[in-house]
Amino acid sequence: MDKMILSKNDLSKLIEELLKKNKVYGPVKSDDTVLFEEIKKPTELYLDYLNSEVPPKALMLHQTETLFKFIPGPKGKIEPVDMDEKKVIFGIRPCDAKSFAILDHVFEGDFDDPYFITKRKNTILIGLSCSTPGTNCFCTSFDDSPAASKYVDILLTDIGNNYYVEVISDLGKQVTKAAGKLFKSATESDTKKKKDAEKKAIDMISRTQKTDKIVEKLDKIFENRFWKDVAFKCLGCGTCTYLCPTCHCFDIQDESTLTKGARIRVWDNCMNPEYTIHASGYNPRPARANRVRNRIYHKYNYYPKNFDVIACVGCGRCIDLCPVNIDIIDVVTKAGEVKP
Amino acid sequence: MVDEKELREAVEKTVKRDDVKYVVGYEKGTYGFQVTPCFAYKSEDADKFIFSPLCVHNLAVFPMLEEKPPLRRGEEPDKRKVGVVVKGCDSRAIVQIIQEKGLDREKVVILGIPCTGVVDPKKLEAKFPGKTKNAEIKDDNDKFAITIDGKTSKIAKDELMPDKCKTCEYPTPVLYDILIGKEIKGSKKENYKEIESFEKKSLKDKWQYWEKQFEKCIRCYACRNSCPLCYCKECMVDQLDPQWVRRSVDVSENTAWNLLRAFHLAGRCIGCGQCERVCPMDIPLMKLNKKIEKEIKEMFKYTAGVNAEEKPLLAMFKPDDPEDFIL
Amino acid sequence: MKEKFEPNIIGFLCNWCSYAGADLAGTSRIQYPPNLKVIRVMCSGRVNPIFVINALQQGADGVLIGGCHPGDCHYERGNYLARRRMAVLKKLLEHTGIDPNRVRMTWVSAAEGHKFAEVVKEVTEDIRKLGPMQNFKRENKW
């Protein structure tokens, strides 16, 4: 893992280099919401951001994606859709990059999801570590750090007027080789500056979530009234599920005109009763308590049991944006203290 | 200024009544300036109730979220009432639901609070970003006293207030069982200044503006679920057979969703601003609602949520309704 | 000669008056442009704004709602309610930048075959001037 320096005003040259061969997506500010969008010029980038409203998961698992086209009706025919899409995601935060690794567990396995895996293979992740974490960031609760380099191909850390560059994967090596002249090798003081920047960011994170032995604790309190009290104020909207980088549930729908159509995949919201209702009208999760409990268990109990990783990266989006302030740090920490 | 002790006593008195199931109110949130809805089932739950300019939620949505679980044989449904703490604008939501027969008056115990203006969370976040621990706001007649980690500063109300409070005509709840504090006379008038300036734009500019907004919409339906007036059993967008609005998220379906949501609140929206507050993509939804509110005031002399005996706007007619557009 | 734009207009005609008026226009061989595609509804009050917006989404360039004259409605109040509904809908469409002239309403009784033909001619010319409806048309780009 070699270490290099990139001066800030060379950054736009690096972006131009990238723009030559692939699509570059980066944080863009359109009136006061920051989103990951395709950029054509380096000046469109907006780097003074805490994190994007909609997580970069939207670039891997599109909110609306065509699975295949067909000619509808009882005499139908099917045409597959081409899938390869080479792209670079610049400015992804370490917590969102970790969420891709968590989603890999679901989309690989005995049935490979070609859409997600092809995009995942064709994407180079250039991370930007957080220098000023937000109120509700708690990635340190999962022994990660605002400057974790494990899940990105290249990690840039802001150390004054340069970026400290760590190249992790060979995909990253190809990029730094292609733009070789921009990088200078890093000195000892640069590495120390990076460690200090990382330490400063970690100290700014004030909220922690207690998740020791959370799986066993949750097993014991499934029927507890605690979940009714937590869920009583939930309005059942889709904000927390759509904006969560590790939420992957989707719905499959057919959309067609008389002559042509397609099967599409769209994000779905488990807080909505319509998510599990049977055609007979029976609903296994009728009340809000069942649904909120299911979301927490999916992340802190079912995922660890199936893939032994907690499906939360501590980005804090669901806390910032919940209309009624249901706070996942508060809920999980309190769930740990509930006597069964 | 609302006396919180008087509020807690009123809540305790209401919860003690054996015909009340629980009372919905506000309590301190989990971080920064957050405030969150809370529920008092027993009288000792009453002492976590607070009221401050941060209490922006419209709690009239909760009586309508009551779940009716399937009853075992011979089990009687729980007919007890629900207590709700409401500000001036929130109370109009309850009046409108009663007017539409969505809720009958005896099912609800209304604790009214005369309100002198709340804080717009988005403006507050812009001014004081990233406050974590003890931060609170007190109302100091025409200013807000903001204390963060012990340090107090005063800011003129107009800087932090949402637009709905700047032109609030109903500071005192229109309907209440118990009033906490003294009545406040409504002195301000709604002038739809912002709407009129938007109307002057050309059709093309208007569409460009709204297209950019509707493109951002991610169809999370937070606007629908936080609105007290959106209580249909099955919303039109969830219908599959026939499917009017498709599930795919693009400008066409998002425009259809936003137009139909605004239309279905015509003559029902009481301007509490929750839809705009909860939208994660900051789409200015109140612009649509306020436009319809202005038009129905001009065309049909109708204001929503004021008089519970009046018939709803689109369920009745007058012979002399405007018909200049009819060939 | 540039090929003239032929608008595609959906007409929700109430069964008792407008539909009968259109029928009369047909039987008395009155010429009027063929752009109107008619959907028969039992009353103009049956027309839900979802129908109008869905029609505009699926490629209609204009919508015409035909009802009975006030007072003639077979169900007494259907046309009055529709009148209010369409008034509000047109204001909302105008506010979001969609030309309200794309959604038109008319009272045509069963005896007004001529009036029906006039209305269709006028609406077709208006919408031809407005051009195709592009604002929130479904692209079906899959």
Next chain:
Amino acid sequence: MKENPYEPWLATVQDVREEVGGQRPIKTFKLKFNDNKIQDNFSYIPGQCAMVSLLGMGECFFAISSSPTKKGYIEVSVMKLGKVTTALHELETGDTVGVRGPYGNNFDVNGWKGKNLIFIGGGIGQAPLRSLIQYVVDKRKDYGKLDIIYGARTSKDISYKEEFADLEKRKDVNVHLSIDVKEDGWKKFVGFVPDNLLKVKPSPKNSIAITCGPPIMIKFVIQNLEKLGFTEDQIFTTLEMRMKCGIGKCGRCNIGNLYVCKDGPVFSYKQLKNIYGER
């Protein structure tokens, strides 16, 4: 396996047989894949399911109700209930549908060799059981005593009538049909399936009980089975959830941490007991 698990293969409807008329009709569709190569190596085991889709309408998860011993076609039984099933019920012979699968786990046909099998079905729940019954009857000598208990609301609601008639003729299989409401001309048992089970009183020694049907029936059948001395790993059932992807990705059909489409739909009562899930 296909490289894109979401893309179905095209199959044509060979024959449509109406099992049950009335308000909730059931039809059995005989499907044959257009591409013979796919038909031949479409190998499945009784209890597995397939996603049948009508292009433009949607997809549904059905138990394959024919047995793998019957080559050259697969059969699915569909009860008309929702949007897609209503559209499926209008299909005729020669129409094209999409089929993908086989999905889910299966009845442990090899593990149950030499055991007595008791099939307890109700209404449309008979579909997965029929696949197992046909399989077991084709390999009759591998298995012990066979008891088929099946019930429906009225005699008109009994599905697979002819097959039950043939099974009744066989001596090595005993069939116990029942209907809920008394009808003249009905000599067999009248009453609910769980009570019919108590009347038949199968012995739990070296036997396996498999039950499918409406949740309320499964609940009482399991209670009665325990009364008759069946242990929890002798009782198997299939569960039904709303399903979209069928391959454990879309996240909605979970009972606890198990996905009904991937780790089910066949579960032993022992499994169900210790995942609290949504009972």
